[in-house]
Amino acid sequence: MMHIKPILAALKRHKAGTILIALQIALTLAIVCNAIFIIHQRLERVQRPTGMVETDLMAIHSAFVGMGDNQGGPLIKADLQALRQLPGVQDAVSLNSYPLRGGGWSTGVRTDVDAKDSKAHTTQYFGDDHVLSTMAVRLVAGRNFRSDEVVEADPRSVPDPSMVIVSKALADKLYPDGSALGKPIYIGDTKKPTTIIGIVERLGVPWNAMWSDDFYENSLILPVQLTSPYTSYLIRAKPGQLAEVMKAAPAALVKVNRLRVIPSERGVRTFAQIRDDAYKGDRGMAILMSVVCLVLLGVTAAGIVGLTSFWVGQRRKQIGVRRALGATKRDILSYFLTENLLIGVAGVAIGALLAIGMNLWLVTQFEMARLSLVYVLVGVVALLLLGQGAVLAPALRASRVSPVEATRSV
């Protein structure tokens, strides 16, 4: 480090190359920090739990043909009976939607009958007393519905139910003191109270878009069996029997009633496939960002290798002179590593400011989260290490220049 002053003096005489590489490092750091932040956010979303035990779980979408909204009740009952009797099936339920399905019902919830604004936004799952066991969500307080508490309803005019099971996140939002069990809530515009009889540990909403992130774990389960001819069956197979149930369940439904449509695409899916489809966009974005990062890092490393190689070639004689005047190979190596480190430090200093500035812009323009400084710090260290790694080969080549080079005339 004792050679910093003359190295800085020399760099001042090579401003163009120095500034270009420093700027390249700065831009790379700014983009890579934000890209990795986005990748991390996306990967966190891809991995976030639904609250259900997702293994051995599958879904079938079915639509009865030529039927009104209030005529599906008996047919759904027959379907559920057939599904639950299949040897590989542990339980099954008919629902308006389920986590990660992509479409569902949402509403506001109040705790005060006179309140104009809702206290929380939530999704609503309509199903019978088999919802909890089929989803395998954990009941942390209260109880499940009894079968006699489940009512049938036309989806166009669902009555206000007298009871509800809520997710813990929603319970805590509505009653932050932890006393939600047994308390009333008012769903939508109704004046009629619905009592919380159970709380499940976690249950995600059907959507995975950014706009639903604020209420991702706010869910209501209502003891209502909708009579719509369009329904989704969530089926839990016995452990290890999912593959058999995937074949047997659609066949069983067709056997009960042939007048139905089960879409060939996405009509029958394991939950692993459902999760895969739901987060395809996030995974794609993470892959794209990763490729951008790798390309940028590669280009920056190549730039450093290129510039240093050029400088080594240009300064061959100078290196020989330094060796003749007493520099060891290590001194020459250290010279180029230090020179690169100085450029790198200037680059990452500018880059860190750019990264934060870029993130602030993304925050205001695209409602992105604030970039944690840890990303910037890790980026700074990574870029400096990349720089030192990239310069190593040309610097080693420089250190091998013979001192006799000082006497060469060209």
Place this chain on the structure above:
Amino acid sequence: MLKMTHLSKVYRTEVVETYALRDFNINVNEGEFVAVTGPSGSGKTTFLTIAGLLETFTGGQYHLDGVEVSNLNDNERSRIRNEKIGFIFQAFNLIPDLNVFDNVEVPLRYRGMKAAERKERIMNSLERVGLASRAKHYPAELSGGQQQRVAIARALAGSPRLLLADEPTGNLDTQMARGVMELLEEIHREGATIVMVTHDPELAARAQRNVHIIDGQVVDLAEDPRFHHAVHAARANSPA
């Protein structure tokens, strides 16, 4: 100070062996000013690069300041170059990106000397060559003669035991060459040991002793009659 005995340097390729130095013997005593002369391709520069530990040799022995150098590793050779040898090159070999002060400082930094001592030595040696006022100038802003004086200041700053000069006036006009030569003579009078490689009989005439090389071997100057006469003529015309 410098003693080479039966020294040889062979450049080998797949098909041919070329002897740059063969059974080469020379002995330079402390405080001597020796001119090593010879025609182009005779081995003068090879001798200088080996003497300056810039290159290794193939056979024989070389003692520098009492140390046999053939078994030294690269780091030890660098340390000896730095502490015991001062180089003056024909092309000056200043570092263009550094100013005069920083150029003279280069060997002192490699010695790990403290900043205050470095500064004192740099200014002393620049004053000695008459360029203290040009310390902040870059080489490109100086004349050839001034650049060579800076190179001499750089060589002197480390207080070397031996000064090796390779055609020190080769790139200078007559007037500048005279100035540089007078400076070298002055340095010699102050006690320095100087070995100067040159093909210029006038410069050779100003050294205390001439060592003439032909085909990689030291020969009697009389074996090169034209050069012999030129040196004698130069000595006869010398004002001293």
